[in-house]
Structure formats: C-alpha cells, structure tokens
Amino acid sequence: MKLGHFIKDNERFLGYKSEDGIINVNEAAKQKGLPLPESIDTLIRSGEQGRDQLHHVLEAISDPSLYLVKEQDITFDSVVINPEKILCVGLNYMPHVEEADMAIPDSPVLFSKFNNTLAGHQQEIPLPKTAEKYDYEAELVMIVGKEARDVSEEDALSYIYGYCVGNDVSARDLQMKSGQWLLGKTLDAFAPIGPYLVTSDEVDPTNLSIECKINGEVRQLSNTKNMIFSCATLISYISKYMTLKPGDVIFSGTPEGVILGYTPDKQNWLKAGDEMEVTIGQIGQLKNKLV
Structure with missing residues (x-):
C-alpha cells in the first residue's frame, strides 16, 4: 500500500496511490460518513484501529474516479x-x-x-x-x-x-x-x-x-x-x-x-x-x- 500527503486548495489530505491514480481518502471518508485519521501521522499512531478504518474506507469506494486527484493539480507534502x-x-x-x-x-x-x-x-x-x-x-x-x-x-x-x-x-x-x-x-x-x-x-x-x-x-x-x-x-x-x-x-x-x-x-x-x-x-x- 502506498500512502502520501498532498495539498490542494491550501488544505492537506491523505492520499492512497492506486492503479488509477491518487485517491483522496479523506474526502471519500467524509462522503461515506466513515471515521478515518486525518493524516499518516495519526494513522500510524492509531495502530490497528487506524488500519481497519482505512481499509473500510477503501472497500466502500465503488467508483474511484469520484475521488481521484491529478498530480498536476496538487502539491506533495512530506509523508x-x-x-x-x-x-x-x-x-x-x-x-x-x-x-x-x-x-x-x-x-x-x-x-x-x-x-x-x-x-x-x-x-x-x-x-x-x-x-x-x-x-x-x-x-x-x-x-x-x-x-x-x-x-x-x-x-x-x-x-x-x-x-x-x-x-x-x-x-x-x-x-x-x-x-x-x-x-x-x-x-x-x-x-x-x-x-x-x-x-x-x-x-x-x-x-x-x-x-x-x-x-x-x-x-x-x-x-x-x-x-x-x-x-x-x-x-x-x-x-x-x-x-x-x-x-x-x-x-x-x-x-x-x-x-x-x-x-x-x-x-x-x-x-x-x-x-x-x-x-x-x-x-x-x-x-x-x-x-
């Protein structure tokens, strides 16, 4: 699994690098009403609970194109x-x-x-x-x-x-x-x-x-x-x-x-x-x- 931080419109997001591109998992979690740590830092520190929440969000995404972001539209941040x-x-x-x-x-x-x-x-x-x-x-x-x-x-x-x-x-x-x-x-x-x-x-x-x-x-x-x-x-x-x-x-x-x-x-x-x-x-x- 590849995870990263990116900034768009002056806001930092947690991204998941899929075969289709970068998925804004924070936005997906918000739209699905699912809990998710806001950053990789908090994801790591939340242990198994954070991992489970991330997997639940990814499993709930039926159409990844709704949450994809283009690299030319974002700024990468430190992981x-x-x-x-x-x-x-x-x-x-x-x-x-x-x-x-x-x-x-x-x-x-x-x-x-x-x-x-x-x-x-x-x-x-x-x-x-x-x-x-x-x-x-x-x-x-x-x-x-x-x-x-x-x-x-x-x-x-x-x-x-x-x-x-x-x-x-x-x-x-x-x-x-x-x-x-x-x-x-x-x-x-x-x-x-x-x-x-x-x-x-x-x-x-x-x-x-x-x-x-x-x-x-x-x-x-x-x-x-x-x-x-x-x-x-x-x-x-x-x-x-x-x-x-x-x-x-x-x-x-x-x-x-x-x-x-x-x-x-x-x-x-x-x-x-x-x-x-x-x-x-x-x-x-x-x-x-x-x-």
Whole structure:
C-alpha cells in the first residue's frame, strides 16, 4: 500500500496511490460518513484501529474516479508531518566511508535532523547564503510503526510501518565547521522524503536498488544489501538507547558517489537550479529542485 500527503486548495489530505491514480481518502471518508485519521501521522499512531478504518474506507469506494486527484493539480507534502524524532545514520556503506576518508565505524554513527528539514516530493529546496558546499545523499528511509524499546534484531523489522525515499541534503562546509554535524544537516527543507510511504508488507529492505541523479546524470548507484548495518540492526541498536515512537523517521545512510568523496579539483557543489532525483526499487522516485 502506498500512502502520501498532498495539498490542494491550501488544505492537506491523505492520499492512497492506486492503479488509477491518487485517491483522496479523506474526502471519500467524509462522503461515506466513515471515521478515518486525518493524516499518516495519526494513522500510524492509531495502530490497528487506524488500519481497519482505512481499509473500510477503501472497500466502500465503488467508483474511484469520484475521488481521484491529478498530480498536476496538487502539491506533495512530506509523508509524515510531525515525528517526535528524525534520526540519521552516517557512514553506513563501506565505499562511502572510504570516499569520505573516515574510520570504519564499530557501531552505527547517529545524528539528528529536526522537523523544519522535512519536505515533500517536487518541493523546491532553498539554499541559504550561509553555505557554499551543498551535497546530496540518496537514502532509504524507515518510518516507525509502533513503540520500540530494546528490541531484538530478529523482531526489529516488525516495528517498521513503512519505507520511503529520502535525500539527506547536506551543507558540507557547515557540517565540517565543528566536531558536530548538526548545523550542516538541519537547514530548512534539507530532508525531503516521499513521494509515498510504502507499507512494510510490500518491501524487503535488504535488497533494494538505490540511485541518485543530478540533472539527469547518475551520481550514486548501489543496493541496500551493501549496508554495513542493516535496517534491522539499526532499529535494534537505536532502541537500546532510546524509545522509538510511532511516526519516527530514520534515514539509513547513503552509498558512495557524493560530492564530498570527489577529489578537490572535481568537487562541483550543488547550486540553485540543480535537480536531484533519488530512486529506490519497489518504493519510488523523489525529485527536488534547488533554488
């Protein structure tokens, strides 16, 4: 199942991506007089009840064309709006560790972003004048589905509600300004995710192709099977130190091919007008333009 948020006429809706197109399930629920969480965030936090309500609404739609919306008439929003935590994993693909000229981690390298960084598919990303070395990072993103505390690797994936495509946009000069990466990672709209959340029952996170193109040119091409720490390992590890809550967002790390890994004479940093396109097998394609 593919779910997403879209904005039409200044109002946010929950959308279901069907074979026919995007169905406005909020509108369908309203017309049918059926209860339904208003957003993916509340859908996730309502657990089984929310899932059942969504299925009841979809089953009640006899004519999907009545609730279809056209992509050209909407604006995509982030697939979650207000997570408690946005956690990111650094240095999780061996070739990326090597190109960044950093030590191989013995355990996952964690840092955070904030909700101001969230953005949706096709949303423009503003580049502030406070930095110059802008970079891309294609990543598989996990959305937590239920509270997780000290879970085993064997059970870890059962705590994931779904997956989406992400881009950990980074300002490298700010990132390396001090020993903390935070500043270069938390600029507005520097964590676009989308266009849809694909529920975990449809995804095997251990073997997904991952690609990033800049202005149509392939810059990153790898597979999640090359992760140093798998998605299950990451969930288990993080949950031993903090409680993961429904709706939390976890960026799982980027493969090789980022600008940071180029030799200085070949480091042509991103600039306004550049278009980033991240594609992950089984999940979708996320596009954003820098302005």
